[in-house]
Amino acid sequence: MSPGEILKAASATGTKPDLVALLAAIPYARYLGIRVDRKGTEITTVLPFARHLIGNPVLPALHGGVVGGFLETTAMLQAIFEAGGAEMPRPVDINIDYLRSGRPVETYARAVITKQGRRIINIHALAWQEEHDRPIATLRGHLLIPEMS
Amino acid sequence: MTDTPDAMPQHRAGFVIAGVPHAEGLAMSILEIGDGTALTMIPYADHLVGDPETRVIHGGVVTSLLDNACGIAVSSKTKSFGSIATLDLRIDYMRPATPDLAIQAFCECYRVTRSIAFVRGIAFHTDRNDPIAACTAAFMLNTSDSRKAKP
Numbered sequence: 365m366s367p368g369e370i371l372k373a374a375s376a377t378g379t380k381p382d383l384v385a386l387l388a389a390i391p392y393a394r395y396l397g398i399r400v401d402r403k404g405t406e407i408t409t410v411l412p413f414a415r416h417l418i419g420n421p422v423l424p425a426l427h428g429g430v431v432g433g434f435l436e437t438t439a440m441l442q443a444i445f446e447a448g449g450a451e452m453p454r455p456v457d458i459n460i461d462y463l464r465s466g467r468p469v470e471t472y473a474r475a476v477i478t479k480q481g482r483r484i485i486n487i488h489a490l491a492w493q494e495e496h497d498r499p500i501a502t503l504r505g506h507l508l509i510p511e512m513s
Numbered sequence: 514m515t516d517t518p519d520a521m522p523q524h525r526a527g528f529v530i531a532g533v534p535h536a537e538g539l540a541m542s543i544l545e546i547g548d549g550t551a552l553t554m555i556p557y558a559d560h561l562v563g564d565p566e567t568r569v570i571h572g573g574v575v576t577s578l579l580d581n582a583c584g585i586a587v588s589s590k591t592k593s594f595g596s597i598a599t600l601d602l603r604i605d606y607m608r609p610a611t612p613d614l615a616i617q618a619f620c621e622c623y624r625v626t627r628s629i630a631f632v633r634g635i636a637f638h639t640d641r642n643d644p645i646a647a648c649t650a651a652f653m654l655n656t657s658d659s660r661k662a663k664p
Contacts, residue, residue: 366564366565366566367564367565367566368564368566369566389565390562390563390564390565390571391559391560391561391562391563391565391571392560392561392562392563392570392571392573392574393571394560395538395560395561396573415534416534416535416537416538417534417535418533418534418535419533419534419535419536419577419580419581420533420596421532421533421534422596423596426535427533427535427536427577427580427581428576428577428580428581428584428599428602429535429573429574429576429577429578429579429580429581430535430573430577432573432576432577432580432602432604433571433572433573433574433576433577434573436572436573436576437571437573452564454606454609455572455606456605456606457603457604457605457606458572458576458603458604458606459601459602459603459604460576460599460601460602460603460604461600461601462598462599462600462601462602465598
């Protein structure tokens with residue numbers, strides 16, 4: 365099933381979309397190796413370390429684009445889970461702050477919707493590695509909810 | 514977050530960035546390097562798609578492309594191969610990328626201070642006036658030096 369079909373199926377039955385199936389349906393999320401750990405309504409995304417995620421081979425450190433793409437995917441999942449809807453929200457703008465270099469270990473992220481409007485969702489996401497209190501990056505962004513057709 | 518190759522040609526080159534695993538995975542290549550500018554490219558690839566229904570490339574790929582191009586623009590301005598780190602990166606998504614088309618990024622480092630470089634850029638297919646995304650970024654310079662000085 366495509367992401368759209370998964371969302372439409374969930375929307376039609378009034379259930380939460382299957383986030384594992386959703387990630388599996390997104391080629392780029394599969395390429396990065398993003399997994400999701402859902403405990404009730406709490407969603408944590410997991411990015412296991414892999415060599416193809418490295419942006420600085422000297423340190424080594426995760427590529428800034430990988431950390432950004434991971435946070436963006438986390439934000440999208442949270443928005444889909446909370447806001448529902450039959451279509452994928454679309455990013456309008458994102459602002460990523462890089463706080464520490466992403467070391468070659470597992471990375472985690474969570475997102476929080478700051479404000480949900482009729483068309484726009486304002487969302488914050490945070491990525492960390494071994495210690496939650498030492499985040500490696502944060503994201504703030506706006507997502508556009510596709511108009512109901 | 515970007516390492517720059519040792520040899521930086523001043524004119525159109527079109528070589529794939531080697532030694533940076535994620536850039537290799539995206540088959541990212543450098544088309545042009547100027548004095549504070551960089552033009553890079555990622556070819557369309559199925560594994561980079563964000564939605565198989567529309568076949569549009571995921572925003573994260575555009576983020577990687579712009580981040581890397583910004584870093585190369587900074588190094589071309591400072592003429593230094595020292596370590597730099599992205600402080601922040603803002604991306605505005607203007608329109609979805611068109612399937613099957615390569616995405617280019619043109620980034621310009623327009624200001625450098627002793628510690629910080631300021632960069633702006635756009636991602637597009639062929640026409641810079643029809644951008645897919647625009648970005649602004651700030652980079653910290655010489656991160657490896659400061660680490661040595663202050664362990």
